[in-house]
Amino acid sequence: MAVVRLRAPLSELAGGKRELRLEGSTVRDVLRALEHEHPSIAGWILDERTTIRQHVNIFVNGERGREDTALAPDDRIHVLPSISGG
Amino acid sequence: MTELLVGTKKGLFALQGENGDGFEISARAFAGEPVEFAMRDSRSGRYFACVTSAFYGPKIFVTDDPSGEWEQAEGLTLPEGDDKALIRLWSVVPGEKDGLLYAGGDPGVLFESRDGGMTWELNKGFWEQPTRPEWGPGAGGMCLHSIATWPGDPSRLALAISAVGVWLSDDGGETWRHGNKGLVPRYIPEEAREDTFALCVHNLHRHPTRPERLFMQFHGGVYRSDDAGESWIDIGTNTGLPSDFGFPLVIDPDDPDSAYVIPLVADLDRVTPDGRVRVYETRDAGASWAERGDGLPAEDAYLTILRQAFGREGSGESMGLYFGATSGDVFGSGDAGATWFTAASKLPPVHSVRVA
Numbered sequence: 001m002a003v004v005r006l007r008a009p010l011s012e013l014a015g016g017k018r019e020l021r022l023e024g025s026t027v028r029d030v031l032r033a034l035e036h037e038h039p040s041i042a043g044w045i046l047d048e049r050t051t052i053r054q055h056v057n058i059f060v061n062g063e064r065g066r067e068d069t070a071l072a073p074d075d076r077i078h079v080l081p082s083i084s085g086g
Numbered sequence: 087m088t089e090l091l092v093g094t095k096k097g098l099f100a101l102q103g104e105n106g107d108g109f110e111i112s113a114r115a116f117a118g119e120p121v122e123f124a125m126r127d128s129r130s131g132r133y134f135a136c137v138t139s140a141f142y143g144p145k146i147f148v149t150d151d152p153s154g155e156w157e158q159a160e161g162l163t164l165p166e167g168d169d170k171a172l173i174r175l176w177s178v179v180p181g182e183k184d185g186l187l188y189a190g191g192d193p194g195v196l197f198e199s200r201d202g203g204m205t206w207e208l209n210k211g212f213w214e215q216p217t218r219p220e221w222g223p224g225a226g227g228m229c230l231h232s233i234a235t236w237p238g239d240p241s242r243l244a245l246a247i248s249a250v251g252v253w254l255s256d257d258g259g260e261t262w263r264h265g266n267k268g269l270v271p272r273y274i275p276e277e278a279r280e281d282t283f284a285l286c287v288h289n290l291h292r293h294p295t296r297p298e299r300l301f302m303q304f305h306g307g308v309y310r311s312d313d314a315g316e317s318w319i320d321i322g323t324n325t326g327l328p329s330d331f332g333f334p335l336v337i338d339p340d341d342p343d344s345a346y347v348i349p350l351v352a353d354l355d356r357v358t359p360d361g362r363v364r365v366y367e368t369r370d371a372g373a374s375w376a377e378r379g380d381g382l383p384a385e386d387a388y389l390t391i392l393r394q395a396f397g398r399e400g401s402g403e404s405m406g407l408y409f410g411a412t413s414g415d416v417f418g419s420g421d422a423g424a425t426w427f428t429a430a431s432k433l434p435p436v437h438s439v440r441v442a
Contacts, residue, residue: 009142038157044142048164048172055141081141 003031004077013041027058028067030077045079055082087397090408090429091133091152092416093121093438098135099153101430105406105420109429113153119421123394127180128186128440130202132157132442136189144175148203152442157206161206162189162197164213168223178203179233182240190230191270194221195246196259204275211260211300214255224248224286224305231393234259234292234300234315244292244300244315251285252302252367254315255348268318272306280433289335290315295340302333303347303393309346310372321372327360329365338405338422343371346378346423348391349410363420365407365423381426382417389413394438400435410436 001021011018015038022037024030028050035042045056051067052058058065059078071077090101098121103109114135115121123136138144146261147156164172173192181198189206196209221228223259227271229248236242244265245253269285275429286305293299299323307323308330315367322330325327329349338344346367350356359362364379383389389411399406405422412435419426 043145043163047143049165049169049171050166051171053141053143 001073002071002075002077004030004034004079006079010041010079013044021034025070025071026067027052027065027069028075029062030071031067034072041044054082056080088406088418089126089270089442090133090416090418090431091124091126091438091440091442092410092433092436093124093135093394094410094414094434094436095120095123096434098124098137098152099433101416103429105418106307106427107153108427109416109418115149115156116147117154119439122174123438123440124176125178125440127178127185127203129180132203136178136185138174145189145205146175146203147180149318157204159199159204159206160190160290161199161208162219164208174229176229176231179189179235182235182238186240186356187336188233188235188243190233190245191306192225192227192229194218194228194230194250194263195369196230196233196245196260199327201357203441209259212262215262221247221250222284226393232287232290234290234294236314237294239297240421241315242297244290246287246290247286248305249284249286251283251287252290252315260275265266266318268320268322269309270307271306275415279360280411288333290336291345293337293342294339297341299371301335301337301345303332305328306331306353308332308347308372319367325368325372326366326375328364331356332391333390333393334398334409335399336407338398338401340401340405341405342370344369346407347375348396348398350390356390358391361386361388363387363389363411363417365409365419365426367423378419378423380424380425382414389415392437394440395436397440398425406441408439408441410439412436 022033100113101109102112135288146159149156175191177190177399197206232246234244254265289303298314300311309318337344363382366375396409407419410416414433418429
């Protein structure tokens with residue numbers, strides 16, 4: 001199981017949990033499992049194309065990850081907003 | 087007491103005040119997030135806000151109290167597995183049945199709610215238009231910004247999209263057809279205009295007491311339709327406007343010959359002409375326009391007023407008019423535009439203004 005770490009507002013949509021353990025062999029699988037467990041978060045990280053939103057960053061064990069990044073048990077996934085803005 | 091809902095680049099502001107005075111901020115929600123549009127459905131009392139997080143995508147939130155908790159509405163999504171994603175939500179409009187509302191968004195999509203706005207469904211008839219692959223966006227995206235219902239008849243709808251023109255339905259949104267005859271897209275070569283549907287409508291309003299009449303602000307052009315949007319008559323050329331470019335438009339529900347626009351210089355210079363902020367009013371269906379600027383900035387004022395940033399309350403001589411600019415100023419009039427006051431200033435850039 002991968003460990004997914006969230007910050008507000010995503011953690012609030014996950015029932016206040018900042019850390020969750022979820023099944024999946026890729027980042028996309030794990031994020032879909034997150035949506036299944038907490039439907040309120042659907043559409044916030046992945047869009048309708050199951051693509052990670054442009055200004056959301058995913059780090060897997062400290063390195064940038066994408067939807068198809070393969071995961072090993074106990075991998076750590078951080079979901080963070082990018083530093084873009086205006 | 088008037089309550090204004092002001093959507094800005096940095097959140098929603100609810101303002102309260104009396105006409106003639108400055109308004110006070112009574113609530114702020116979605117701090118830091120772009121709020122494209124906000125309105126209150128007078129039937130239910132519910133407030134709606136279209137919020138486009140730069141990070142987490144477009145949503146509609148709903149509340150009974152803008153200073154309290156907001157709840158995310160469900161179902162505002164495109165079919166999974168397609169190659170498109172919802173980019174922005176531009177408008178929410180009450181329908182002509184209890185609990186019916188419409189929402190318009192980018193990429194040129196229409197949603198419907200039948201439970202007062204808590205759950206929504208994509209209008210499939212419009213989504214599956216065969217020409218959709220050929221549609222193109224305006225500078226603000228492919229935004230479905232105007233949804234004109236027909237009072238008392240839920241079967242008849244008119245939509246406007248930048249830049250895919252006017253669409254009409256006579257069966258409650260099951261099927262759609264163009265309503266573009268007479269529109270002149272000066273930004274397209276003459277020889278390519280006849281069959282194009284790359285028509286950049288900026289705003290469209292139907293008159294409630296004479297519903298076959300609509301007014302339109304176009305991307306260079308102001309138009310009127312007297313046949314429910316089938317065809318359009320130029321009312322922006324040699325009629326007294328300093329420019330026929332602009333975004334917002336308002337009508338007086340008491341007078342089917344009335345419309346208000348806020349001209350900007352041109353598409354390449356989207357500011358108020360001559361450094362003066364002026365609203366223009368017609369009371370003869372566009373045959374002539376009169377300047378309404380008493381109390382508005384008249385010197386060194388180069389403001390931009392966006393398409394949803396002009397709202398109204400009431401009707402007739404005491405009609406309230408309110409508009410906001412990307413400068414963060416909000417102006418109001420309690421006498422149908424005869425005189426104006428500054429309702430608020432130093433807000434973030436204003437995207438939308440509606441009276442609650």
